[in-house]
Amino acid sequence: MDTAEEADICRVCRSEGTSDKPLYHPCVCTGSIKFIHQECLVQWLKHSRKEYCELCKHRFAFTPIYSPDMPSRLPIxxxxxxxxxxxxxxxxxxxxxxxxxxxxxxxxxxxxxxxxxxxxxxxxxx
Ligand SMILES: [Zn+2]
Ligand SMILES: [Zn+2]
Known part of the structure; x- marks a missing residue:
């Protein structure tokens, strides 16, 4: 079984999303670093003092992104x-x-x- 490859994991803590700790896709990164727990993201934001992803430079949005092509929240x-x-x-x-x-x-x-x-x-x- 290769379900491990299919499972989405958090880029910070490497664990899967659960119903009480869902995974978010706050930036436009793809692959294994695509998802993150909101808690982990908040911790990372506090630690790094940045509001954007250091990899894709996308400003984090605290809403789940359902499609990578969907226009995400812009800092209007x-x-x-x-x-x-x-x-x-x-x-x-x-x-x-x-x-x-x-x-x-x-x-x-x-x-x-x-x-x-x-x-x-x-x-x-x-
Ligand atoms: Zn996490
Ligand atoms: Zn990113």
Whole structure:
């Protein structure tokens, strides 16, 4: 009998899942390291202080994953926060450079007009 090969075991404690300690598939790893007890995962998370799998870099989800192809829980808040802050920074930079550009467009032709006498053709070249 090769049922031992078929049995899913926890990657931490190497024991099978039971009804009171079911096995979870919290990341996208496959094979013998695919499953883990929630208790073992919590212990590992405390020990490693990481929220993601060190092998597949997938952020652990505390819900059973029924299919490896099923889209798993994404850190949406993290993505949104990162996106918002980068958009905010981009808008600030854009605003800053727009003001600088307006200042230059206003100041330079005026200054140039004093130096060159005529700014008409110089402005058109912009
Ligand atoms: Zn375990
Ligand atoms: Zn993994």
């Amino acid at each position: 808040q993290d993505i949104c926060a990162g996106l918002l802050s980068s958009v905010g920074t981009a808008i600030r930079y854009w605003f800053h450079y727009t003001l600088v550009a307006f200042a230059w467009l206003g100041v330079v032709p005026l200054t140039a007009s004093h130096i060159h006498g005529s700014t008409r053709s110089w402005e058109l070249q912009l």
